[in-house]
Amino acid sequence: MKRIAVLTSGGDAPGMNACIRAVVRYGIAAGAEVYGITRGYAGLMANDIKKMESRDVGGIIRQGGTVLMSARSMEFKTDEGQAKALDVLHGWEIDGLVVIGGDGSLNGATALHRLGFPVIGVPASIDNDIAGTEMAIGVDTALNTILDAMDKIKDTASAHQRAFIIEVMGREFGYLALMSGIAGGAEMVVLPDTDVSKDEVVREVKSAFLRGKPHFIIVAAEGASTSKKSITQLLTEYIAESGHDARSTVLGHVQRGGSPSCYDRILGTRFGAAAVDNLLAGNVGVMMGIRDGKMVTTDLETVLAARPELSAESIRLSEPMSH
Ligand code: ADP
Ligand code: F6P
Numbered sequence: 024m025k026r027i028a029v030l031t032s033g034g035d036a037p038g039m040n041a042c043i044r045a046v047v048r049y050g051i052a053a054g055a056e057v058y059g060i061t062r063g064y065a066g067l068m069a070n071d072i073k074k075m076e077s078r079d080v081g082g083i084i085r086q087g088g089t090v091l092m093s094a095r096s097m098e099f100k101t102d103e104g105q106a107k108a109l110d111v112l113h114g115w116e117i118d119g120l121v122v123i124g125g126d127g128s129l130n131g132a133t134a135l136h137r138l139g140f141p142v143i144g145v146p147a148s149i150d151n152d153i154a155g156t157e158m159a160i161g162v163d164t165a166l167n168t169i170l171d172a173m174d175k176i177k178d179t180a181s182a183h184q185r186a187f188i189i190e191v192m193g194r195e196f197g198y199l200a201l202m203s204g205i206a207g208g209a210e211m212v213v214l215p216d217t218d219v220s221k222d223e224v225v226r227e228v229k230s231a232f233l234r235g236k237p238h239f240i241i242v243a244a245e246g247a248s249t250s251k252k253s254i255t256q257l258l259t260e261y262i263a264e265s266g267h268d269a270r271s272t273v274l275g276h277v278q279r280g281g282s283p284s285c286y287d288r289i290l291g292t293r294f295g296a297a298a299v300d301n302l303l304a305g306n307v308g309v310m311m312g313i314r315d316g317k318m319v320t321t322d323l324e325t326v327l328a329a330r331p332e333l334s335a336e337s338i339r340l341s342e343p344m345s346h
Pocket of ligand 2: 034125148149150192193194245279
């Protein structure tokens with residue numbers, strides 16, 4: 024395998040650049056030519072490819088976002104789109120592809136693998152909703168961003184004895200909410216697939232202030248609402264019934280940006296180098312992961328068939344810590 028390509032796809036995540044940099048530099052050191060594909064699968068189908076040298080990735084390890092840019096493409100989900108992508112890869116005589124992205128992007132990588140093209144997936148998504156790895160690129164930085172916001176919100180919430188809802192990303196998965204709730208000292212964490220009733224919220228808010236708490240912080244996962252109203256709207260209505268003042272902050276895309284943490288820079292670098300090693304060794308159709316601190320691979324098919332789960336230990340921890 025002499026020519027390898029790399030792309031980033033789906034929601035960007037801080038640390039993607041560290042991974043691109045590692046694929047380029049480690050790949051070149053291993054004797055391969057490395058090609059960068061711009062704008063994910065959309066750029067692949069549009070033949071938006073260029074050869075990359077070590078200098079092209081200078082200074083990017085500390086940058087958020089992705090220098091290769093990212094995209095979402097409906098066309099790539101079709102047989103025609105995938106055939107177009109394969110034509111482009113064959114036209115450039117690319118022997119293998121590293122796909123850095125979330126679960127949707129890994130589905131795309133699996134489609135190429137099923138068509139016989141050698142691919143390696145690298146999990147990158149702030150949601151940490153990908154089975155087969157304890158951590159994905161971007162999660163640690165996003166958590167630190169959330170904590171920074173929570174600390175600030177606690178200052179102003181305490182000054183007014185207010186209840187606050189902080190809505191965090193994560194789609195249907197509650198990892199960001201659960202972990203930031205524990206690390207940020209939230210009074211309540213609202214996760215997807217768990218029922219939180221108006222009575223419970225009213226009771227907990229009243230009781231917290233009676234016990235002398237200076238604030239009541241709820242971290243709510245964006246995917247926690249089962250109604251048409253957002254989880255923030257619902258919780259705001261619930262808190263109003265307690266007679267206490269409520270404010271809310273939807274953190275939104277702030278969570279996706281920023282300079283990657285040390286952890287994400289190292290993780291991105293390790294994933295990128297290990298992806299090259301596996302590609303060159305012909306161990307393809309797999310996703311890189313980290314387990315007990317070690318680099319591991321899991322078949323893409325296995326990854327996509329599995330459902331990620333929140334740690335039961337963390338869920339148990341979050342409740343008593345909130346009192
Ligand atoms: P993420 O990778 O962050 O989860 P998306 O779910 O939007 O983001 O997926 C990114 C892109 O991956 C999609 O726009 C599409 O091009 C591709 N993709 C997603 N699912 C599939 C699929 N089942 N088959 C082929 N390509 C897919
Ligand atoms: O998957 C990453 C993520 O940031 C989710 O947490 C969020 O729901 C979604 O992407 C937002 O997507 P978009 O980039 O389309 O706004």
